[in-house]
Amino acid sequence: MIANLDRSVANVIDGVIALQRAIHADPEIGFDTVRTAARAAVELRQAGLEVQEGIGKTGVVADLIVPGATRKIALRADMDALPMDEETDLPHKSKNPGAAHQCGHDAHTAMLVGAARALAPLRDELPCSVRFIFQPNEEALPGGAPAMIADGCLEGVDRIFGMHVWPLLDTGQIGLVTGPTMAQPDVFRATIVGVGGHAAAPHGCVDPVVAGAAIVNALQSIVARNVDPLDSAVVSTTQFHGGTADNVIPERIQLVGTIRTFKDAVGEQVRTRVREVTETVAAAYGCRAEVSMQIGYPVTVNDPDACDEAEGAISPAVPVTRDVSPSLGGEDFAYYGQKIPAAFLFLGNRDESQGIVHFCHHPRFRVDDAAMPLGVRAWLALVQGARRG
Ligand code: NI
Numbered sequence: 001m002i003a004n005l006d007r008s009v010a011n012v013i014d015g016v017i018a019l020q021r022a023i024h025a026d027p028e029i030g031f032d033t034v035r036t037a038a039r040a041a042v043e044l045r046q047a048g049l050e051v052q053e054g055i056g057k058t059g060v061v062a063d064l065i066v067p068g069a070t071r072k073i074a075l076r077a078d079m080d081a082l083p084m085d086e087e088t089d090l091p092h093k094s095k096n097p098g099a100a101h102q103c104g105h106d107a108h109t110a111m112l113v114g115a116a117r118a119l120a121p122l123r124d125e126l127p128c129s130v131r132f133i134f135q136p137n138e139e140a141l142p143g144g145a146p147a148m149i150a151d152g153c154l155e156g157v158d159r160i161f162g163m164h165v166w167p168l169l170d171t172g173q174i175g176l177v178t179g180p181t182m183a184q185p186d187v188f189r190a191t192i193v194g195v196g197g198h199a200a201a202p203h204g205c206v207d208p209v210v211a212g213a214a215i216v217n218a219l220q221s222i223v224a225r226n227v228d229p230l231d232s233a234v235v236s237t238t239q240f241h242g243g244t245a246d247n248v249i250p251e252r253i254q255l256v257g258t259i260r261t262f263k264d265a266v267g268e269q270v271r272t273r274v275r276e277v278t279e280t281v282a283a284a285y286g287c288r289a290e291v292s293m294q295i296g297y298p299v300t301v302n303d304p305d306a307c308d309e310a311e312g313a314i315s316p317a318v319p320v321t322r323d324v325s326p327s328l329g330g331e332d333f334a335y336y337g338q339k340i341p342a343a344f345l346f347l348g349n350r351d352e353s354q355g356i357v358h359f360c361h362h363p364r365f366r367v368d369d370a371a372m373p374l375g376v377r378a379w380l381a382l383v384q385g386a387r388r389g
Contacts, residue, residue, distance in 0.1 A: 005317055005377055005380055005381060005384075008118040008119075008122070008380055009118065009373050009376050009377050009380065011117075011118060012114040012115075012117045012118045012376065013114065013372065013373050013376065015043070015113075015114060015117065016110045016111055016113070016114035016372055016373075016376060017110070017369060017372060019039065019040075019043070019109070019110040019113055019114070020106050020107050020109075020110035020111075020367065020372065021092040022039060022092075023036050023039065023079075023101065023106040023109060023110060024090070024092045024093075024094065024101045024106040024367075025092045025093065025094060025095050026094075026095065026096060027081030027082075027094050027096055027099040027100055027101045027106070028079075028080065028081060028096075028099065029080055029081050029082070029083050029099050029139075030080055030136065030137045030139070030140055031057045031058050031080075031136045031137045031144065032058070032136075033058050033079040033080050033136040033137075034058055036079045036080075036106075036109060037053060037058050037059065037060050037079060037134060037136070038053075040060050040079070040109055040113050040134050041053050041060050041062075043113050043116075043117060044060070044062040044113060044116055044117075044132065046117075047116055047117045047120040048120050049062040049063060049064055049116060049120060049132070050062065050063040050065065055148055055151045055152075055153055056135055056136065056144055056145075056146075056147035056148030056149075056150070056153065057136060057137075057144075057147055058136045059079075059133070059134055059135045059136055059144065059147070059148050059151075059153070060132075060133075060134040061131060061132070061133055061134075061153050062116060062131070062132040062134075063129065063130070063131050063132075064116065064119060064120060064123055064126070064129060064130040064131075064132070065123075065129050066123055066124070066126045066127075066128060066129045066130075067123075067124065069126070069127070069128045069129045069388075069389065070389055071127075071128035071129065071158050071386075071387070071388070071389030072128060072129040072130065072131055072156055072157050072158055073128055073129075073130055073131070073157065073158060073159045073160070073161065073383070073386055074130070074131040074132075074133050074153070074154065074157045074159070074160040074161070074336075075112055075115065075130065075131070075132055075133065075160075075161050075162075075163075075379060075382075075383075076112075076133040076134075076135065076160060076161070076162045076333065076336065077105070077108035077109045077111070077112040077132075077133070077134050077135070077162075077163075078105045078108055078109075078134075078135055078136075078138035078144070079105055079108075079109050079134050079135065079136055080105055080136050080137050080138055080139050080140075080144070081094075081099045081100055081101045081102075081103075081105065081106070081139075082099070082100055082101070082102050082103055082139055082361060083098055083099060084098070084099075084100050084102060084361070084363065085097065085098060085100060085363060086100035086101075086102060086363055086364075087363035087364050088363075088364055088366055090366065100363075102360065102361055102362060102363065102365045103138075103139065103360045103361060103365070104164065104165035104349065104360060104365070104367050105138065106367070107165055107367040107371070107372055107375070108163065108165070109134055110372070111163070111372055111375040111376050111379065112132055112134065112163075112379065113132075114372075114376045115132075115376050115379035115380055115383070116130075116132045118376065118380055119380060119383055122384075125384075126383060126384065126386075127383075127384070127385075127386050127387065127388035127389070128158075128383075128386050128387070128388065128389050130383055131153070131156075131157055133148065133153050133160075135148050135153075137332075138331070138332050138333075141187075141294065141296065141297075143297055143332030144332060145332040145333065145334075145335035145336055146332075146335055149335060149336070154336065154339050154340055157340060158340065158341075158389070159303075159306055159309070159340060159341045159342070160336045160337070160340055160341075160342045161306070161310060161342070161343050161344075161345065161382060162331075162333040162336070162342070162343075162344045162345065163344070163345045163346075163347050163375060163378070163379070164331070164344065164345070164346060164347065164360075165347050165349035165360070165367055165368075165371060165375075166324075166346035166347055166348060166349055166350075167349050167350050167356070167357065167358060167359045167360060167365065168324070168325075168327075168346075168350065168359070169321070169324055169346055169347075169348035169349070169350060170348050170350050170351070171348045171349055171350060171351050171356075171368045171370050171371045171374070172318075172319065172348055172370075172374065173318065173319040173320065173321050173348045174314055174318050174319070174320045174321070174345050174346065174347060174348065174374075174378055175320075175321050175322075175323075175324030175345070175346035175347075175348065176302070176307055176310065176311055176320055176321070176322055176324070176343070176345060176346070177302055177307075177322070177324060177325070177326050177346075178302055178304050178307045178322070179301060179302060179304070179326075180262040180263070180299050180300070180301050180302075180326055181300050181301070181302045181326045181327065181344055182297075182299070182300035182326065182327050182328075182329055182330060182331040182333070182334065182344065183232075183234075183260040183261060183262055183299060183300075183326070183327065183328040183329065183330055184260065184261050184262070184264075184267050184295075184296050184297060184298055184299045184330065184334075185258055185259070185260055185296035185297060185329070185330030186258065186259040186260075186261075186267065186271060186293060186294065186295055186296045187256065187257070187258055187259075187293070187294040187296065188255075188256070188257050188258075188259060188271070188274050188275075188278075188291065188292070188293055188294075189254070189255070189256050189291070189292045189293075189294070190215070190254070190255045190256075190278045190282075190289050190290065190291045190292075191252055191253070191254050191289070191290045192208040192211050192212050192215065192252060192253050192254075192255065192278075192282050192287050192288075192289050193208060193251065193252045193287055193288045193289075193290070194206035194207055194208035194211065194249075194250075194251065194252065194285075194286065194287040194288075195251065196248065196249050196250050196251035196252075197248075197249050198247065198248070198249070199246070199247045199248055199249050200247065202249060205249040206285070206286040206287055207249050207285070208242065208250060208251070208252055208253045208282075208285075208287050209242055209243065209249070209250065209253055210285060211281065211282050211284075211285035211286075211287040212240060212242065212253045214281050214284075214285060215255065215277065215278050215281045215282060215289075216237045216240065216255065218277050218281045219235050219237060219257070219274060219277055219278070220235065221277070222235050222270055222273045222274065222277065223235055223270075226269065226270075226273050227266060227269065227270065228266075231261075231262070231263060231266050232260075232261070232262050232266075232326075232328065233259070233260065233261045233262075233266055233270050234258070234259070234260040234261075234328050235257065235258075235259055235270065235274065236258050236260075237256070237257035238256060238257050238258060239254065239255065239256035239257070240253065240254075240255055241253060241254040241255075241256075242254065255278075259271060259274060260328040260329075260330070261299075262299055262326065262328075263299070264299075271293050274291070274293075275291045275293070278291050279291060296330050297330045297331060297332045297334045297335070298334040298335065298338060299334060300330075300331045300333055300334040300337060300342075300344055301334070301337050301342075302337070302342065302343045302344055303337065303341035303342055303343060305341060306341040306342055306343035307343045309343075309386065309387060310343050310345060312385065313381055313382045313383075313384070313385025313386055314345075314378045314381045314382050314385070316381065316385070317377050317378065317380070317381035317385075318374050318377055318378045318381065324346055329360070331344065345378070347371055347374065347375045347378065348371060348374075349367060349368050349371045350368070351368050351370070354368065356368045
């Protein structure tokens with residue numbers, strides 16, 4: 001099987017890298033992944049798959065139907081870029097200002113297209129049918145997965161797998177976590193309202209800037225003093241907006257931040273405490289707080305049996321390590337896992353000798369060319385080694 005794998009990967013890898021370069025140079029954000037989806041759809045049709053476009057607004061679903069198979073597994077890639085600028089000197093650097101593939105979704109799409117092209121000629125030998133899912137809008141709430149699911153992308157599918165390039169793991173291996181693997185990312189927003197006025201007369205004002213500073217500090221006590229030390233949680237205040245002049249105490253300021261948790265009960269506890277701390281500290285400073293919460297993607301939970309199936313199939317072809325930590329990043333792959341057994345794989349994407357060390361969303365993050373053939377290889381091994389049905 002390994003010799004065949006080598007040949008299958010070799011047959012498609014030039015096309016995979018060319019597709020990744022093309023998508024990287026022309027990034028699209030959110031649900032506006034029209035050109036990316038079209039590029040994928042063309043290659044999937046050329047490979048002889050049954051292709052549906054416009055699923056979940058701008059997603060693509062392609063089926064490789066294996067004659068006689070009753071089981072179907074799905075493999076999922078995301079297609080969207082981030083609303084940011086890239087700071088690399090790559091020849092295929094983003095040519096679209098304010099958009100860049102700094103999370104590697106260009107590679108996810110290209111690798112999955114390559115896997116589909118490599119698997120199509122082998123259809124009669126495969127143990128089960130395969131659905132290839134290409135979704136938009138992974139990076140922004142409400143995510144792209146719910147719309148894909150609403151359009152039926154999981155109908156008839158027994159199990160789903162996803163893969164993400166992972167700069168915390170050296171290139172050359174796949175990382176796998178059983179159970180909670182990505183966090184729930186909630187957003188809190190607070191407006192702190194005081195009484196504005198002349199900065200030379202603070203006694204005549206109620207200063208929301210000072211209250212806001214106290215709130216930012218007090219919020220740090222939630223993880224330290226309220227959450228069970230054996231559970232994980234993050235509270236990060238990431239925006240603090242207010243004021244227009246050096247001599248004006250503003251009437252109000254805004255705070256925005258993120259809450260990351262792995263358990264529903266911990267998430268509920270932290271959201272409640274963020275609200276209480278913000279309101280009561282504001283009150284202690286004579287201000288009023290208006291707090292709102294935006295509930296993020298659910299926790300991404302890897303099904304133990306789906307992990308075992310993936311590890312058993314992939315490990316003869318690409319080393320699989322369980323020595324990898326869950327991430328407090330969020331991932332809308334979680335929605336698929338709420339419907340059917342799912343496993344989300346981390347594809348090693350780190351090589352210090354090439355300076356490939358930046359985490360996803362960093363302006364100098366980049367995909368390791370050496371990781372892409374391994375990602376394709378892992379997809380092929382997963383399908384060829386999947387349980388027959
Ligand atoms: Ni991502």
